[in-house]
Amino acid sequence: MESNGIVEKLREKFPDEVLADYQHLGQNCVLIRRDHILDVCRYLRDECSMNHLMCLCGVDNSTRTSTVDSFSERFEVVYQLYSIATKQMIRLRTQVPEDDCSIESITSLWIGADWLERECFDLMGIHFDGHPDLRRILTPDDWEGHPLRKEYPLRGDREWIGYEELKAKSKELSKFDFHSRDHEKGEHE
Secondary structure, eight states: OOOHHHHHHHHOOOOEEEEEEEEEEEEEEEEEEEGHHHHHHHHHHHHHHEEEEEEEEEEEEETTTOTTTTOOOOOOEEEEEEEETEEEEEEEEEEEOOGGGGEEEOOOTTTTTTHHHHHHHHHHHHHHEETTTTOOOOOOOOOOOTTSTTTSSSEEEEEEEOTTHHHHHHHHHHHHHHHHHHHHTTTOO
């Protein structure tokens, strides 16, 4: 099945959900409404052989000046799907409003979405409804804010509460570092 055929099947099956489609660098991209993301992804997996979730990420469009995509919302979630059998790829993009920063989880379709959604939640603050264990994954539990949002300061005006404790623990554990031991002993064979 050609990936163009997948776009046509999506338009036919979900006429009210597909907002637009385009090609970028030879890859088909489809802009869809967020309300039925789980249904659209299930259809792509089950009916179009898109059986591999390659990537899922969040995007902050707050500084975007281009109106090419007609995106009116600040955030979006991007899904990169791939068919192992047909070697076709498709990118789904969906808008997520800032005042209701949530979307359905797709972990029931691809178990690999678990950590990808947690990363997106942690770094962008997008909530995934129905996720089995939605909590921070890269930043500590007591971290304030979401580091990939555009308003997040590049250099913090305050240090994270656990920073000094982490530095002390790192120094303590450095004696177990493989490379540290080689340098201390002078073993460069």
